[in-house]
Amino acid sequence: MHHFNERDGVLYAEDVPLSAIAEAVGTPCYVYSAATFARHVRVFTEALESAGVPHLVCYAMKANSNQAVLSLVGALGAGVDVVSGGELKRALAAGIPANRVVFSGVGKTDRELADALDAGIYCFNVESESELAALSAIAAEKGLTAPVSLRVNPDVTPNTHAKISTGQKETKFGIPVSRAREIYAQAAALPGIMVSGVDMHIGSQITSLSPFDHAFTVMGDLLDALRADGHAITHVDLGGGLGVPYEDARADPPRPEDYAALVARHSNRFGCTVVVEPGRVIAANAGVLLTRVVHRKEAEEKTFIVVDAAMNDLIRPTLYDAHHEIRAVVPRGGTELVDVVGPVCETGDYLAQGRTMPRTERGDLLAIMSAGAYGAVQSSTYNTRTLAAEVMVSGDRFDVVRRPMPPEDQIALDHVPDWIGEAARR
Structure with a gap:
């Protein structure tokens, strides 16, 4: 659920009309509901508690890493899953305790490994023998011990988009x-390494429990073998991936309670703490992208609604063929079949194609729903467009939690060497 609802003919974020945010901040901008973020963290945590699963919830902050979001998640007692040194710095700056941080990702640099070691994180999810050797060398040089899980690829088909499928052998x-048993034996013999867990993550936006059930069974079989080999496994990391309902017409994905019940059926066999990394299910429906209609364009084949948001603000539709519901902030009545497009000079710059949606005119405000995950974090300044602001709402209050970056600020980041004129004359 979320806290974006219509009142008296106007779409609100909690107790604030979205039209008031557009007037104060401008468009496009992302708008987040603090109540929705908090509810989703609590629902996920309470589902595992009710199911009797010993757990650590580590929010996958790649979904939305705004400092306000991380501070809220941390205040609710959750940890985070990071995938870069920059995300680690963001997490620590937001007050997330290092002992509630897990570090994933296939390309951790030596500097990132060293910084995470110094911070004292909960666990490194190691993805290759090369990374394992590098981490061992760095830890031994520092006189530290790195807690390690090996990320195991179970070759499970998650039945999701190919670009967010991560648990098959070709990825x-x-x-x-x-x-796995061979490399765990190598890990146990390395200096500076403490084998503490096993990690899996099979993909994102998974809308059925069966791929999870398959992967958890593989995890249980592997745990039995590793313990028989003498490894003391104290936690399993099941990753994330639970989907969200982007489209009303689509059957709802499993609820966190259903997921927790499945985890509980396997947790007795696991016999240790279960780490989960929800990201999209926490963030997606907690945010919208607010945009204004710039033009209506009646072409021969179709009608285009040109808005001031673009693929640089929300790349998911063109990158993942993603569907986002689009609602009118102040509905006029009636519907029409349109393409919703942005001003970027790319044919792929669209937010919806062939969509039946509320009729709109120039100047109207639209809310692109379920944009709280993989929206602002993937945005850019392509075409020297202003980087969109982010706004957090709580009750009847709102604040800008990331200021916009206009062209002037972007230009100021560039440096023109003194020798450019000379180079032009050569």
Whole structure:
């Protein structure tokens, strides 16, 4: 659920009309509901508690890493899953305790490994033998011990978009499950390494429990083998991936309670703490992208609604063929079949195609729903467009939690060397 609802003919974020935010901040801008973020963290945590699963919830902050979001998540007792040194710095700056941080990702640099070691994070989710060797060398040089899980690729089909499928053997993620025992034996013999867990993550926007059930069974089989080999496994990391309802016409994905019940059925076999990394399910429906209609364009084949948001603000539709519901902030009545497009000079710059939606005119405000995950974090300044602001709402209050970056600020980041004129004359 979320806290974006219509009152008296106007769409609100909690107790603030979106039209008031557009007037104060401008468009396009992202608008987040603090109540929705908080509810989703609590629902996920309470589902695991009710199911009797010993757990650590580590929000996958790649979904939305705004400092206000991280501070709220941390205040609710959750940890975070980071995938870069920059995300680690963001998490620590937001007050997330290092012992509630897990570090994932296939390309951790030596500097990132060293910084995470110094911080004292909960666990490194190691993805290759090369990374394992590098981490061992760095930890040994520092006289520290790195707690390690190996990310195991179970070769499970998650039935999601190919670009967010991570648990099949042809992807870049993890080590083959067939080699897991061999590489765990290597890890146990390395200086500076403490084997503490096993990690899996099979993909994102998964709308059925069956791929999870398959992966958890593979995890249980592997745990039995590793313990037989003498490894003391104190936690399993099940990753994230639970989907959200982007489209009303689509059947709802499993609820966190259903997911927790499935985890509980496997947790007795696991016999240790279960780490989960929800991201999209926490953030997606907690945010919208607010945009204004710039023009209506009646072409021969179709009608285009040109808005001031673009693919640089929300790349998911063109990158993942993603569907986002689009609602009128102040509905006029009636519907029409349109393409909603932005001003960027790319044919792929669209937010919806062939969509039946409320009729709109120039100047109207639209809310692109379920944009709280993988929206602002993937945005850019392509075409020297202003980087959109982010706004957080709580009750009847709102604040800008990321200021916009206009062209002047972008230009100021550039440097023209003194020798450019000379280079032009050559």
